[in-house]
Amino acid sequence: MSCLQHPWKSWRHIVKLDPDRPIQDKDLIRLGDSGTDAILIGGTQGITYQKTFDLFARLQRFIPHLPLWQEISELSAILPESDGYAIPVVLNTGHVNWIIGHQKAAIEQFGELIPWEKLVVEGYVILNENSAVAKLTGAKVPNHARGTVAYAQTAERIFGMDLIYLEYSGSYGNPQWVQAVRDKTNAHLVYGGGIDSADKAVEMASIADTIVVGNALYEKGIAVVEETAAAVHSINKKRTK
Amino acid sequence: MSCLQHPWKSWRHIVKLDPDRPIQDKDLIRLGDSGTDAILIGGTQGITYQKTFDLFARLQRFIPHLPLWQEISELSAILPESDGYAIPVVLNTGHVNWIIGHQKAAIEQFGELIPWEKLVVEGYVILNENSAVAKLTGAKVPNHARGTVAYAQTAERIFGMDLIYLEYSGSYGNPQWVQAVRDKTNAHLVYGGGIDSADKAVEMASIADTIVVGNALYEKGIAVVEETAAAVHSINKKRTK
Numbered sequence: 381m382s383c384l385q386h387p388w389k390s391w392r393h394i395v396k397l398d399p400d401r402p403i404q405d406k407d408l409i410r411l412g413d414s415g416t417d418a419i420l421i422g423g424t425q426g427i428t429y430q431k432t433f434d435l436f437a438r439l440q441r442f443i444p445h446l447p448l449w450q451e452i453s454e455l456s457a458i459l460p461e462s463d464g465y466a467i468p469v470v471l472n473t474g475h476v477n478w479i480i481g482h483q484k485a486a487i488e489q490f491g492e493l494i495p496w497e498k499l500v501v502e503g504y505v506i507l508n509e510n511s512a513v514a515k516l517t518g519a520k521v522p523n524h525a526r527g528t529v530a531y532a533q534t535a536e537r538i539f540g541m542d543l544i545y546l547e548y549s550g551s552y553g554n555p556q557w558v559q560a561v562r563d564k565t566n567a568h569l570v571y572g573g574g575i576d577s578a579d580k581a582v583e584m585a586s587i588a589d590t591i592v593v594g595n596a597l598y599e600k601g602i603a604v605v606e607e608t609a610a611a612v613h614s615i616n617k618k619r620t621k
Numbered sequence: 622m623s624c625l626q627h628p629w630k631s632w633r634h635i636v637k638l639d640p641d642r643p644i645q646d647k648d649l650i651r652l653g654d655s656g657t658d659a660i661l662i663g664g665t666q667g668i669t670y671q672k673t674f675d676l677f678a679r680l681q682r683f684i685p686h687l688p689l690w691q692e693i694s695e696l697s698a699i700l701p702e703s704d705g706y707a708i709p710v711v712l713n714t715g716h717v718n719w720i721i722g723h724q725k726a727a728i729e730q731f732g733e734l735i736p737w738e739k740l741v742v743e744g745y746v747i748l749n750e751n752s753a754v755a756k757l758t759g760a761k762v763p764n765h766a767r768g769t770v771a772y773a774q775t776a777e778r779i780f781g782m783d784l785i786y787l788e789y790s791g792s793y794g795n796p797q798w799v800q801a802v803r804d805k806t807n808a809h810l811v812y813g814g815g816i817d818s819a820d821k822a823v824e825m826a827s828i829a830d831t832i833v834v835g836n837a838l839y840e841k842g843i844a845v846v847e848e849t850a851a852a853v854h855s856i857n858k859k860r861t862k
Contacts, residue, residue, distance in 0.1 A: 488770075529729075
């Protein structure tokens with residue numbers, strides 16, 4: 381995968397929508413005008429085909445101009461119409477299923493049907509030990525920046541991944557840790573977790589290549605997406621590496 | 622890693638030497654003249670720095686013309702003088718340590734000192750459930766070719782690996798399974814296990830890119846290396862893909 385270009389390279393701000401959480405039509409319309417670069421459909425719990433299909437159909441109706449990607453956590457919820465599929469590989473899981481088991485099972489099941497050109501592999505490091513995803517995957521959360529960097533380097537150097545996703549899931553992360561990863565990898569760096577203001581969006585987007593707004597949208601309303609997208613696109617990207 | 626060329630691409634026959642097993646000087650000299658393409662130093666049990674250093678020093682003395690690589694299983698046994706380092710990643714392990722844990726720990730420990738340009742990642746599928754390596758790594762051995770292919774495809778497509786190592790460790794494998802993997806991956810395909818005759822060497826080298834002779838050398842003598850190396854180099858490589 382590491383030789384490929386993919387559309388994430390140009391995305392600075394994306395919104396993660398959870399099929400298991402409600403969102404109104406008027407908010408979807410505002411989302412489409414918010415300036416975010418893409419929609420990633422995905423969640424940890426309660427993901428079904430029907431819920432995913434329903435959300436996707438509404439997105440296609442109200443904001444067809446934005447890329448609509450799925451982050452795959454449940455094989456039965458895969459939609460053929462998606463623009464692309466993000467395949468999470470949980471680098472710091474405690475169980476082989478989350479690093480290779482589910483992926484291998486999917487390849488064994490679908491084989492020739494897999495549209496490889498629409499796949500992007502996400503090398504996840506889960507950094508909030510109290511999050512649902514940390515519990516589900518038995519994540520071993522590093523207790524220093526160096527351990528986090530080592531996971532990212534392993535992903536890039538050993539597993540040839542060109543996208544690293546630092547997932548603070550529901551909590552705002554430590555910018556110094558994100559910067560430490562930035563300094564030691566050339567992979568496309570995605571940050572997610574706790575972005576609920578323009579200031580936080582600017583702080584993390586100044587370090588990472590892409591920031592993800594998720595929970596805050598449901599908890600604080602669609603204005604968070606508008607504010608953070610505007611803030612991210614107003615800054616010049618300051619990459620130290 | 623998948624964008625890189627590496628010397629394994631031109632190796633058709635290699636010998637794996639175990640630092641924990643004795644070999645006489647005269648056999649090392651014959652090994653050097655056998656026609657094998659490279660020496661891989663590695664083993665599963667009883668690997669120490671001293672044993673590895675002693676074997677390496679004798680190889681440097683008697684057969685300096687062959688590439689001398691280490692397959693890393695024990696960090697304390699790494700020799701800076703090696704021509705290269707093969708990093709095993711056990712795809713079908715039952716424990717995260719063998720797919721990412723040891724590798725991440727090594728990167729965390731050595732960091733900047735790692736000579737990345739001398740590393741090749743081996744995506745291992747362990748296929749003899751009775752072998753020491755299968756027990757050590759808690760390998761989940763597939764019970765059909767399709768499962769083996771799925772591991773290889775996951776390695777290539779999800780982990781960007783360009784070298785797959787089918788390890789039958791001490792037993793001779795099923796050529797149909799090896800062929801099934803060959804048919805579905807473009808990675809450099811290494812076969813190891815039970816090669817103790819010219820016929821077996823030819824059979825597996827007609828499918829795989831590189832075959833490895835290991836145990837047979839210790840059990841049947843150095844003539845096995847001479848016979849298999851000559852046989853492999855006498856055939857035209859018949860690749861179906």
